[in-house]
Every structure is written in structure tokens, then in C-alpha cells.
Amino acid sequence: MKKMKQIFGISLLLAAGVFIIAADHIDAPEVAGGASDITDFYVFQAKNPENMVFVANLQGLLSPGATANASFDEDVMIEFNIDTNGDNVEDLVIQAVRKDDKMNFIGPVAPSQTGLVSTLEASNFGNDVSKVDITPYGSPAIIETSRDGMSIFAGPRDDPFFMDFAQYSAIISGNATGFNNPGADTFAGTNVLSVVVEVPKSMIGGTGTINTWVESKRKQ
Amino acid sequence: MKIYNIKLVALSAIIAVMAFSCSDNEQFDNQNDDEALRKGSPFKATYLQEDQMGRPAVNTVFVSSASKDMFNTTIPSEQNALFQSMFQSNLMALSPAYANPGDTNALGLDAATFTGLLATDVLNVSLDGVTTFFDGTNILTGRALTDDVITVELILIFGGETGLTSPEYPTLSNDNVDANDKAFLSGFPYLASPW
Numbered sequence: 001m002k003k004m005k006q007i008f009g010i011s012l013l014l015a016a017g018v019f020i021i022a023a024d025h026i027d028a029p030e031v032a033g034g035a036s037d038i039t040d041f042y043v044f045q046a047k048n049p050e051n052m053v054f055v056a057n058l059q060g061l062l063s064p065g066a067t068a069n070a071s072f073d074e075d076v077m078i079e080f081n082i083d084t085n086g087d088n089v090e091d092l093v094i095q096a097v098r099k100d101d102k103m104n105f106i107g108p109v110a111p112s113q114t115g116l117v118s119t120l121e122a123s124n125f126g127n128d129v130s131k132v133d134i135t136p137y138g139s140p141a142i143i144e145t146s147r148d149g150m151s152i153f154a155g156p157r158d159d160p161f162f163m164d165f166a167q168y169s170a171i172i173s174g175n176a177t178g179f180n181n182p183g184a185d186t187f188a189g190t191n192v193l194s195v196v197v198e199v200p201k202s203m204i205g206g207t208g209t210i211n212t213w214v215e216s217k218r219k220q
Numbered sequence: 221m222k223i224y225n226i227k228l229v230a231l232s233a234i235i236a237v238m239a240f241s242c243s244d245n246e247q248f249d250n251q252n253d254d255e256a257l258r259k260g261s262p263f264k265a266t267y268l269q270e271d272q273m274g275r276p277a278v279n280t281v282f283v284s285s286a287s288k289d290m291f292n293t294t295i296p297s298e299q300n301a302l303f304q305s306m307f308q309s310n311l312m313a314l315s316p317a318y319a320n321p322g323d324t325n326a327l328g329l330d331a332a333t334f335t336g337l338l339a340t341d342v343l344n345v346s347l348d349g350v351t352t353f354f355d356g357t358n359i360l361t362g363r364a365l366t367d368d369v370i371t372v373e374l375i376l377i378f379g380g381e382t383g384l385t386s387p388e389y390p391t392l393s394n395d396n397v398d399a400n401d402k403a404f405l406s407g408f409p410y411l412a413s414p415w
Binding site for chain 1: 264267342
């Protein structure tokens, strides 16, 4: 019996190892599928080459039918971290927090403390915070531009990630020896909740290389 | 006062990490903060990390199942010391060719060097030009929406030294899904409208 339990436990672990895969979709048991589960992160030069774009996607694998009811959690902060001096510690953050039907953007600003615990780097949700209405499912993208030249968006989007996740799973679990050609995009036809910020390069170091990552943090 | 403070510490680490300073009346301030927290004022609240991500698929591929939550709550500057050897073991389990002496991937990185790069899970971004995960010329200067990051990673894991032109394990080095299912926008917010 004990042995059976052990075998069951091991096979559960193996199953988890197979299941948990993608860009960062459902990457870890603590966050899998929840409001704080980051599925993807992109940083690229904007159409205007003086600007950079930061994208955080959350709550992956939303079917079209489930998307209208998906919402950002008011207790979850999405925080873009920017290291400008190469030590992999954030020198600047951009924070996004939902309040009612708006997404509030704070920064880029030097955080009052670095690491796993954050506070909102704003005195209130007043004039020092940029706000945008969260785009409802089915509506055209609502975009706001702040006085300092940032563009902001929050709402459902097509999941930009593409991969034959199903075949990868089959390979890892020993049920296939290679990918198919053509492959099948497991993420086709699914949506995510996206937060997109376009920010002047001058506000995040100006030139050179920065190190970036995105975090989700829950209000305590 | 003493008992009150002990209670606060026992209640949570919140007050400790808020690091308010220079108060003439610490207890009064703590009470106010505590009340603000209970009322849910966003400005006194602290936020504790649950998930993080730098490069695509790193946690999912290279971190063992039991350590995934820990990886998500380890700050990047401490990830290398804690996770590089796990990354290397998992890489060599996935792609045993890395165990051969001198074996490298298409970037010329052996198992230790490659996982040393990946274990600090940050996305390196250039502010001076092309931003791409890999486009044949530029390496790790950002991540564009169109980048086929999974095939790049498969090439670096399974492709061997000649992974870009003639991969060692061709059927493992490309998932043959090369683009998104919906066209991206040329301008903000760049991502396609939802399905």
C-alpha cells in the first residue's frame, strides 16, 4: 500500500512535470490558472523608436466564451521591474493595479524597497497615477496617453504565444518521438488578459542594455 | 507597548517590511496603519510576490516540479546561486549529448555556461535598436511578439553545435508552429483583438 502510494505520488509528479509547460502559462502550482498567473512577458522597441513596449499577459487559455467574465483581480499588482545597472536588482518599477473599472499605472519610479514585497509607489490614485478604462470584451481597444508620453492599455487580447504544446507533452511523456510537420498551435483561438505600456526610453535608462522581468504580487 | 509590538510581529510581517521611520508616536502610527490595512486602503497595503517571469519557458522547462513556486519567489539576483545546478541537471536529462566533453549548443555554450545564463531569469533588452529574442543575427536584445521563442529554445536544447543549420535531433528542434494565429497590430497596443 505504501509502495502504491509512492508510485502514485511519483506518477503525479511526472504528470505535473508534463502538464506544466508553455511560455510561463500555469507554470507553478501556487499560481496555476489563477488571477496572478503570468503567462507571458514581452519587451520590444515601439513603432516610435524612441519608445519601448512592455507587455504582461495573465490568466491564459481563456476560451472566447470565458473571456467576457475574466477580470483583473484588484488585489493583484502587476509590476514591471527594470534593472539599469546590470546587478539584476530593480532600479525602476512600473506598477499596474486595477481599481473598479480602471487600470492604474504608477511609474516608472525608483521603488522604496526592492524584492518580494512592494507598496504602491504613489500617494493615492489621484493625479500622480495614469488611468485607463479596462477594455471590455468585444469593444475596441481603449488607449490613454499620459502627459509624460506613456501609452497604456488593459484588457483581453488574443494570446500572442504560439507553440505545439500538445505534441511537446506527448514527447516528454514518451508517447511521441518528435514534433509533427506542420505542428498545431495549442494556443490558437485562446485569449489572455493583457497589460501593455509604451514608455519613452528616456524614462528607463535612455541607452544601453537593461534587464527586465515582470512580477505579480498579491495584496496582504 | 511591548506586548502590542509583539502582537504586531506575530500578526504578520507586514509592518516590519513597511519600514516606516522617524515617528514620534510609533504606536499611534502602527494603529493607524493597521486600521488602514483592515479597511483595505491600497496605499498602506503591502503586496507579496506570487509569480515572476523574465525569459519565456525558463521556469517551465528548467525548474523541477517541486521547486517551481520557490523559483517564482526568489529574486533574480539570487537565482543563479540557488538554481544553476538544477538547471544543468535538467538540461542534461533532456538532452544527454551535453554530457559529452566539450559539447555545446549553437551559441557555443556548454551545459554549465548555458544554464548559468538562463538561471538568472531576466529578459535582457537593448535600448539601442533591434529588440528580439533571436533573429539570426541579434541575440537576447528583447522579445518581440513575432519571435519564435520555442523553436529557438528547442534548437539550443536539442540542436547541438550546428543547431541553426543542421540540428542533431531535427524532429526535436522545431515544433513547426512558426507564427501566431492572428496578425499583430502595427501600433499600440500591438496585440491582436481577442477571439
